[in-house]
Amino acid sequence: MDRSLALLGLVGAGPTHGYDLKHRYDSVFGTARVMAFGQIYSTLGRMIRDGHIETLGQEPGAGPDRKRYQITATGREHLQRWLREPDVPSPQMQTNLFAKTVLALMLDDDADALLDTQRTALLGRMRQLTTDKANAPLLERLAIDHALFHIEADLRWIDMTSARLTDMKNEVSFHA
Amino acid sequence: MPDPIIAATGLHKSFGSTEALRGVDLTVERGEVLAVMGPSGSGKSTLIHCLAGVLAPDEGTVVMDGIDLTALNADARARVRLTRIGFVFQFGQLLPDLTAVDNVALPLLMASTARRRANVQAHEWLDRLGLADQAAKVPGTMSGGQAQRVAIARALVTSPAVLFADEPTGSLDSVSAENVLTAMLDVVRDVGTTVMLITHDARTAAYADREVIVRDGRLSGAHAGVAL
Incomplete structure (x- = not known):
């Protein structure tokens, strides 16, 4: 599973803080392996760089971080392309x-x-x-x-x- | 402490020039759920038939619950099967004109249990398998999974020492198969019945405590021998 796309999908489901995103990821996809906070924030950074998400400004959430993230139109298009593309079976x-x-x-x-x-x-x-x-x-x-x-x-x-x-x-x- | 309910030693069985079993040793512990796997033609069915007293091996012994089946004649083995062994098959085992409760009560009536008592016990077993509300239905009006659970109730109503379940979920879709298998194993583990689960399906075998694989009339490699 492409974890950055899974995270993009979770952000696409509704604006969220990094802290909440980590817990959402772990509860849905983290059966075998949870995602570390460091990995969450570095992935969020890459998604911002690629224009797939953007920050909504500083707002208090459940965790210590203040930034909320939401998916962009480009990000949603990227996500939908991935969702609709059949996976290639492994050789x-x-x-x-x-x-x-x-x-x-x-x-x-x-x-x-x-x-x-x-x-x-x-x-x-x-x-x-x-x-x-x-x-x-x-x-x-x-x-x-x-x-x-x-x-x-x-x-x-x-x-x-x-x-x-x-x-x-x-x-x-x-x-x- | 080991408490074997089945001890088979040195089983050989041939049909004409075909050697179906070539020296099988197998011990099954009381209360164990053992999956018996193997490709078609491997000798799996012959082994099961010998263990259940349906066939007499050419050589070797089968002791079940303290009874040496290989020392009995066909009639005596049939009596053991009626009272000490339950069978569940993949298809067509229920009598279509009888209600669920009458199907389940049948083995008790054949073993001369009074009808009233047989009916009470049949209702209890249907209830254990989650079928209390299906007692008055005939098999044709039930789903495949419900009918198979009735067949399991019928196999268990005599409180057999060993249940032989031959591809018990082979004709069901994945979800129904899982529901039936879980219901059956919950009940047998609760009452301590030993189960020989004959299956091609690895997902079904994964519900067992261990598996043996029959190949070319022998138990395959690491799977052979006594329960761990």
Whole structure:
């Protein structure tokens, strides 16, 4: 996730102070990693420089800072372009696991064991996330679901690859 | 202290020249929820059938809740299945002309429980699964998720030692599947029933306490062996 665009979106939802923005970000997107104040203010500085937000002057808020920020027309256009643009899937063929599997076959190492180890780790991670999900609020549950579906895709790839290791071995031997 | 409810040792089973199981050892602890995974043709169904006493292995033993299933004849195994084992499948297990409460009461009536008592227990299990208001409905008028929860109530009404749930949410959409799975596991964990959760779906398996993977008639690599 592009954190500066997520912050721009939050400012776009209504004028806010940096202090409030940090807490809004953490509650909506900070499941895995909260954002430090320093990072919030440096990102706000860049957004002002790029003309995406502007200050509304000095007004008291919940925190020690006085400045309020609002999105500009340019910022809203930038934000809407990003929102409407489909994300490009990450190139799965470049994953470490793909490289490890191919290299294990080339090196006559145990590719099946490698895939088993990875499968066990991913299933363990899924179990942990599923436990975390049990009593989580809705937004956090949806973030966890997103992670679970991605891990499931990796597991499907492992199952498919595991079933095709013999053919794959012939293929990489030919290229070697 | 370990308290195994299923102890399978050295299971072998062949169909003609095809070896479906090639020496499986598996221990399941009382109250454990174990996911059994594996691709089609891996021997997963044969293993489950042997553990549930549906099939007799060619070699090896299966001891369930202190009963050596491999020492029993087919009739005696059927009796064990009726009283000690519950089954939930993916499709078509409810009798379409019976109401939810009559479907749930059926295994009790087959085990010679008095009708009044069977009905009381059936209502209790429907209530536990959040279906108190569905008791008088027939399966065709319920959602897929509700019908599956009725099937779970029916499987649990005899208080089985082990519940075999074979792709119990395989025919449901993601949200219904999660609701059904959560309802089932909340209840079984509450009453301490052991569950063998047979599934292809990693997200379903993630609800279990651990998983075993069957491949080529054996338990795969790091997953084999005794419960941790």
